[in-house]
Amino acid sequence: MKIVLVGLLLLSSVLATAQEVLPSWNEGKNRTNVVNYVETVTDENSSDFIPVKDRIAVFDNDGTLWSEQPAYFQFFFAVDRVKALASQHPEWKTEQPFKAVLEDDMKTVIASGKEGLLKLIMATHTGMSDEEFDAIVIDWIKTAKHPTKKVHYSELVFQPMLELLDYLRANDFKTFIVSGGGIDFMRPWASEVYGIPSNQIIGSKIEVKYEDKKIVRVPKVRFIDDKEGKPVGIHYHIGQRPVAAFGNSDGDFAMMEYTEANKKYKTLQLYVHHTDAKREWAYDRKSHIGKLDKGLDYAKIHDWTIVDMKNDWKVIYPFELKK
Amino acid sequence: MKIVLVGLLLLSSVLATAQEVLPSWNEGKNRTNVVNYVETVTDENSSDFIPVKDRIAVFDNDGTLWSEQPAYFQFFFAVDRVKALASQHPEWKTEQPFKAVLEDDMKTVIASGKEGLLKLIMATHTGMSDEEFDAIVIDWIKTAKHPTKKVHYSELVFQPMLELLDYLRANDFKTFIVSGGGIDFMRPWASEVYGIPSNQIIGSKIEVKYEDKKIVRVPKVRFIDDKEGKPVGIHYHIGQRPVAAFGNSDGDFAMMEYTEANKKYKTLQLYVHHTDAKREWAYDRKSHIGKLDKGLDYAKIHDWTIVDMKNDWKVIYPFELKK
Numbered sequence: 080m081k082i083v084l085v086g087l088l089l090l091s092s093v094l095a096t097a098q099e100v101l102p103s104w105n106e107g108k109n110r111t112n113v114v115n116y117v118e119t120v121t122d123e124n125s126s127d128f129i130p131v132k133d134r135i136a137v138f139d140n141d142g143t144l145w146s147e148q149p150a151y152f153q154f155f156f157a158v159d160r161v162k163a164l165a166s167q168h169p170e171w172k173t174e175q176p177f178k179a180v181l182e183d184d185m186k187t188v189i190a191s192g193k194e195g196l197l198k199l200i201m202a203t204h205t206g207m208s209d210e211e212f213d214a215i216v217i218d219w220i221k222t223a224k225h226p227t228k229k230v231h232y233s234e235l236v237f238q239p240m241l242e243l244l245d246y247l248r249a250n251d252f253k254t255f256i257v258s259g260g261g262i263d264f265m266r267p268w269a270s271e272v273y274g275i276p277s278n279q280i281i282g283s284k285i286e287v288k289y290e291d292k293k294i295v296r297v298p299k300v301r302f303i304d305d306k307e308g309k310p311v312g313i314h315y316h317i318g319q320r321p322v323a324a325f326g327n328s329d330g331d332f333a334m335m336e337y338t339e340a341n342k343k344y345k346t347l348q349l350y351v352h353h354t355d356a357k358r359e360w361a362y363d364r365k366s367h368i369g370k371l372d373k374g375l376d377y378a379k380i381h382d383w384t385i386v387d388m389k390n391d392w393k394v395i396y397p398f399e400l401k402k
Numbered sequence: 403m404k405i406v407l408v409g410l411l412l413l414s415s416v417l418a419t420a421q422e423v424l425p426s427w428n429e430g431k432n433r434t435n436v437v438n439y440v441e442t443v444t445d446e447n448s449s450d451f452i453p454v455k456d457r458i459a460v461f462d463n464d465g466t467l468w469s470e471q472p473a474y475f476q477f478f479f480a481v482d483r484v485k486a487l488a489s490q491h492p493e494w495k496t497e498q499p500f501k502a503v504l505e506d507d508m509k510t511v512i513a514s515g516k517e518g519l520l521k522l523i524m525a526t527h528t529g530m531s532d533e534e535f536d537a538i539v540i541d542w543i544k545t546a547k548h549p550t551k552k553v554h555y556s557e558l559v560f561q562p563m564l565e566l567l568d569y570l571r572a573n574d575f576k577t578f579i580v581s582g583g584g585i586d587f588m589r590p591w592a593s594e595v596y597g598i599p600s601n602q603i604i605g606s607k608i609e610v611k612y613e614d615k616k617i618v619r620v621p622k623v624r625f626i627d628d629k630e631g632k633p634v635g636i637h638y639h640i641g642q643r644p645v646a647a648f649g650n651s652d653g654d655f656a657m658m659e660y661t662e663a664n665k666k667y668k669t670l671q672l673y674v675h676h677t678d679a680k681r682e683w684a685y686d687r688k689s690h691i692g693k694l695d696k697g698l699d700y701a702k703i704h705d706w707t708i709v710d711m712k713n714d715w716k717v718i719y720p721f722e723l724k725k
Contacts, residue, residue, distance in 0.1 A: 132599065209637060253601075266641045276455065277641035278576075279601065289633040289656055292663035310612040314532060316639060318589045318600035333612055340615035 463581035632657035
């Protein structure tokens with residue numbers, strides 16, 4: 080009788096633990112992969128044990144921690160800033176791609192290509208101190224709303240990924256963001272939203288200079304933290320090869336491959352596959368944003384974890400929990 | 403009687419606390435400055451209270467956390483590497499500044515100036531993967547000895563500064579190194595010696611590229627983390643203005659000025675002044691290394707803390723404690 084009782088207690092404790100972590104993830108192969116990995120590498124008696132100092136986990140942001148459709152949210156920030164600054168720039172009424180932005184002619188904006196996008200970024204992201212830029216970003220993230228979802232952009236983070244970040248940190252992983260997005264665009268809000276300190280957020284960089292006791296933003300690209308740039312950003316900012324990497328596109332492939340090639344430790348690679356046209360967006364091989372093609376083939380062959388958003392996640396966004 | 407007893411207990415507790423922190427620091431104005439600062443900004447009832455997330459402390463390395471005479475220790479590393487690699491480079495027998503290094507003709511090496519030094523750095527710090535370079539640095543730090551002190555270089559760290567790092571961390575400060583020295587030269591050993599994770603170590607950078615699943619070191623300077631470069635390095639790596647800055651030379655001035663200009667919080671600036679010709683080295687305004695001139699004048703006027711190594715520190719190096 081006593082043994083049965085102990086057994087029941089143990090069972091209920093195991094069940095309780097199983098339910099506590101990753102509550103928005105459906106049971107299945109992918110959730111099991113993640114939990115097995117974490118339990119194995121944090122088990123001191125396992126040959127795959129990883130010491131705390133080497134538990135480095137890297138996350139892409141756009142499409143991995145929050146949505147990225149119909150365009151990167153930083154692009155909407157630039158658009159909103161062009162509109163806010165238009166009265167100080169009468170020349171934008173005739174100058175492309177500003178003219179198109181002011182006329183909500185997104186087709187022409189997109190047709191302006193990389194060069195056009197760069198013009199928008201430079202006009203809206205530089206010329207001020209870093210502290211002034213922080214304040215602009217914070218104001219935007221608190222007020223601006225997504226064109227079709229009609230909620231604040233920071234509400235479009237993925238609830239299951241927030242739980243995954245928490246779960247990893249509860250197991251003494253240090254979590255980093257390694258994003259193609261702007262490092263200074265993310266830091267003012269991402270730190271609070273994801274629980275990641277600003278010095279663990281890595282991204283693309285605008286040039287800055289030190290002047291008059293301030294950091295001033297200069298209209299020049301310094302570093303693109305995408306594709307082969309991601310391992311380079313990891314090298315400079317972290318200085319250690321990660322053991323776990325989370326992405327959603329071919330732009331994350333180099334970072335995940337670099338992680339997989341860690342010779343010292345067992346690793347985990349996970350792709351978030353956008354399969355839910357109803358609750359989020361469905362896209363992969365042919366998408367103009369967050370294209371996942373080469374990476375998807377490699378992931379399948381190499382047994383990486385490929386999260387099927389539609390089937391693996393009970394909810395997508397935190398606000399769905401409140402319903 | 404009861405009150406007296408409580409009073410005595412309180413007093414002894416206060417004394418115990420006072421003795422526990424910074425034990426290698428002599429009582430006096432400078433030690434008091436540091437302790438008062440930390441006690442004030444961590445006191446929730448003080449108007450100068452700083453929330454934990456903003457307790458960012460930045461430390462120079464050469465001359466602030468360890469010695470830097472008669473030359474930067476990274477220079478000795480380069481010299482030792484040239485000697486170790488000489489058999490693979492017969493051309494160095496006639497090519498300067500390699501010839502001078504191999505002949506221990508330091509006068510000619512120094513006369514080769516910045517260009518010569520750069521040649522030595524590139525020949526010894528690049529051409530391999532980051533993991534291979536880490537192994538080389540670790541081997542050197544474990545075996546090489548300082549030319550006059552005859553101990554390992556990592557034994558030439560300052561005991562009072564190790565205590566200061568511990569004291570700040572015990573009070574929930576996040577400690578960073580912001581050094582003119584090479585980021586990849588420091589990380590393999592500094593993490594353990596100073597208790598600072600590799601992602602909190604910032605320094606000058608050699609170019610790298612991602613190739614064949616590895617980070618490969620390329621013979622080109624990417625970033626000099628000195629003078630006005632220090633606030634720039636802080637911006638990219640930390641993304642927050644520090645509240646406390648520790649240096650020893652004019653090369654640290656911009657970082658300390660940037661910290662002092664923090665408008666949100668009370669700040670602390672501390673210069674380590676090399677005044678002990680007997681136990682360490684004495685130098686400041688006219689030194690070829692770690693020159694402290696403009697910074698010393700400014701520090702005196704602006705009431706920064708100027709540590710007098712000879713009088714403020716009971717011991718310089720950890721090995722003196724064991725005597």
